[in-house]
Amino acid sequence: MTTALGFHEPFCVVTARRNHNSPYESGSVHHERRTGDRLHSPASFRRPIVDSRRPKVYYYSEMWFLSMRVGIAGAGFMARTHATEYAAMDVEIAAVASPSGPEAFVDELDQGTETYTDASELCDRADVDYLDVCTPTHTHVDLVRTAVEAGIDVFVEKPIAGTIEEAHEIAAIVEDADTTFMVGHVVRFDQGYRTAKDLEIGSEGVARARRLSPFPDWGSGDWFADREKSGGIFVDLAIHDLDYLRWCWGDIERVFARRQRGSRAAHGFVTLRFENGAVGYVEASWEQPESRSLTTELEFAGDDGLVELSSEAESPYQEWTDDGAAVERPVAKSPYRRELEHFVNCLEARTDPDVGAEDAIESLRLALAAERSAERGEPVRPEEVVA
């Protein structure tokens, strides 16, 4: 049996599932500063910067750079995944809010993080530069509104929301307030996928993307199993590749989808016809056995070349012991790290992140079009999906 081990696992939500209980096992966090000391720390100088928006420029003293302060909404798997990255990024996790109580998570952080059960309280009281929304999809719109009303910038996990209406609401909120806003379409920050995008293949022919894993069992209250909350296989899983393919090959004219689903299992296929005439397809599975860790595959076939990228074909680190075998694909910076660094860089440089609300809405629209097609047994044009 081959299982990925350690915190170097491939990046996707569905990957590190076997380790999600202890994302901190290998990553140590040593932050000395405590919230209570802030009046005496350079962080207290940050507020007076003159700007109509929140300060985006951080003072440098002879002593230190002032680290960014993040509030995390959620204390589940994604929150822990992000926290692992923040530990290496000089981003201080100033506060965590979770209705189910973030204490266990915060104890693991061991950096004097404030705890809240209500994210709006976090936004009102905690001194944070941005809110990182790592909660179930159906809660995104309320959390974004809360953060923006408190004048805080926002990073939100993908998908942006479960419906186009909610996604539009989010877009309007962040636009009105001129919030720096980004959606975590993390595949765009994977080095393999990023490299593949720019390889020469001539004119686009057929794109193939697969993403297969066991059913995600790490959602608090099993929210992945509740399609009202997660949106299902296309909205939560296939959206990774739908977004990526759209980023690479442009807008899509029509989708056709089929899927099979059970209470804790789903497997679907989405075929795509791009506006440039090319064809593509995405296969997404939450129905693999526990022994099969996240498997991804990407191919771009063109009239003058072919790109092939496959997780199963790569084994840069392997380990065998009497207890089993493991394949790892370690990278210096995980895709999560790269996406979060990108966001922090945008905050500092006051530039727009690469994946804003409009982009995320179009990817959600594709996923919802796939959902609609699977229900109707007909091809669907994404622009038909307006709700």
Added chain:
Amino acid sequence: MTVSFGILSAAHVHADAYAGQLAEQAGIEFAGVVDEYPERGRETADRHGTEYVADVEAFLERIDAGVVCSPNVDHRDWIDRAAAADVDVLCEKPLATTVENARAIVDRWRGSDIRVGVAMPLRFCESVRQAKERLQAGEIGVIRSISGTNRGKMPGSWFVDPELSGGGAVMDHTVHIVDLVSHLTDETVAEVYAEVDTRFHDIPVDDVNVLSMELSDGTPFLLDGSWSKPESWHTWGDAAVELTGSDGTVAVDCTDQSIVHTQASGPDAGVNRVFHGSDTTEALIGDFAAAVRTDREPMTTPDEGLSAVAVVEAAYESAETGRSVGVVD
């Protein structure tokens, strides 16, 4: 008992592989080659130490069985002529280019005493055999979704002449995996949605073939059978299928037993993959020769060939109409 075989048209690229088996296998007498083009027939015969025969009807009178390697549109005619002479036939795939012709072949077969086989070598792939055993034993539970590929290089020659081939990648690279899935699941394809186009090559037939299908029991089945592999790719193409079940997943890749061979110079310079798995052509010819010898059904029969042709026809109809199309029984 030795059975005598002939090649009935050497138009297909596989003709040489079949001829090699006919020349080598014990219990087979390779009686000769007939062909629409004497030169092509003569060359094929010479390469395998047999004779080119100009008089087709006389040749059919003296052989037990023939392997039809003609262009697709001529399959029906060759089978008719063989049946008239009481000659058993192994026919290249697809069985025919239209449901109408495939049905006529099935009728002819049922109305005669001859054995007719369809060349579906993947059924003989060792990993397919293993998958069949495991599926039948219920090892992966109820099958819930199927994903397959049969990509290849653009074959050129008469394959891209619609008058002879009946179509492009959809015609050429749909039936292998469709047949394999039927073989493995005992279900047939009930519905097809197709994205079909010509985007890789400047040819008068399709080379993009992406089919989103549903089996008779409702299982989704996606197939990419495009001619999307560049000429410089390391092998001819691929043939793979993955079946996800309620209790497990089985993945079969029929080409994934290969040696990496790098040639420094010459026409094949570059990295090539050389297959070293069990020879499915040998098994296919062996099975058909045994069927002839012992008067039993070969591995794949014309009714099964018809089912695959019906999927091809539905795929073209879907591409035309933009809708998911039901496959005729």
